[in-house]
Amino acid sequence: MTTHLSDCQLVSPTLALHEAFEAFVDDFVLYDGPNSAEYLPCMANFSEYIRMLKREGHHSNRSNSAILCHHFWLYHAKTEHIYGAIRIRHPLGNQFLRTEGGHIGYHISPSYRQQGLGKLMLKLALPKAKELGIDKVLITAKEDNMASRAIIEACGGRLEEIVYGPILGYRIARYWINLSGEHNQ
Template identity: 50%
Template sequence: MARLSDPTERLTDSFAEAVGEFVAEGRGGPDDRSLLGEMIRDNPGDPRDWIASYLALERRWRTVAPEDFVTMTMLWWTEGDTYLGRISIRHHLNEHLREIGGHIGYDIRPSARRQGHATAMLAAALPRAAELGIEKALITCDADNTGSRKVIERNGGVFEDRRGAKLRYWVPTAP
């Protein structure tokens, strides 16, 4: 059964395979403004070679954010020795996140999509957001991303508005 876990070097090979899947679908290109896209651009080459520094950054972000970021908790969605995806819980919002990014962002590796993982991962992460003092989490998605919209709505997301290409939802973090 899949579960949230702290990022770990134990899953290096599976993580590297997932990064390969993301790159194959076009992630990491100059127009990819996601956190994952930035990580791929900043760390060219085999992810096995940069996972230690990547994990150190993920751990550090819980207390000290890089410039232009906010503190956040990164968790991986795993099943056994398989990396399925990751979710970021941003501890607070800055102006940019209020408009486009929200409190929570997530990615599911392409080979694990359409299996309910994103819905279950978000459901598992919401209590963690509540522990951080977030009563309602702002979650955004691209207007044309039907899958992500359904994930948010299945987790109680209430549509607030559309800003440009982004839909904005508020999701309660506690039942």
């Protein structure tokens, strides 16, 4: 089933979307086991998972050097389906984020890849990053993940370099997207 892209929006995680998120996780378990590990633990206590995601995006209970992480889901209200999850992290307060992780990380549900949803989700997230005060966004992808790299490039990403990521253990393409309205360097 092809999704009408114009009907998708980024929404904040909420308890009301428990069933839709469970279907999102099930799709990862079936078709992308390695990435399902990120989402499986939340299913044991979904309400605590939602509270945790919300806490990660608030300054309260954080030091000035803490990294904030804002979570969004690509949601289609008509089908009541979550097609993707995206995180915006700032500032890049540790070596992992500065080198390997970047400001934005995302996943598209495996059954719905290659339909333009990754590009849509990243395009919807960039204005949110700007609202958070990020003028230049670092986004990374595994060097051989050409689909993710194409999404980043389609959204204005300019390749800075390819480096070895010692924590992730593979080569990483590092891209920058300038949100200040000036040309990317």
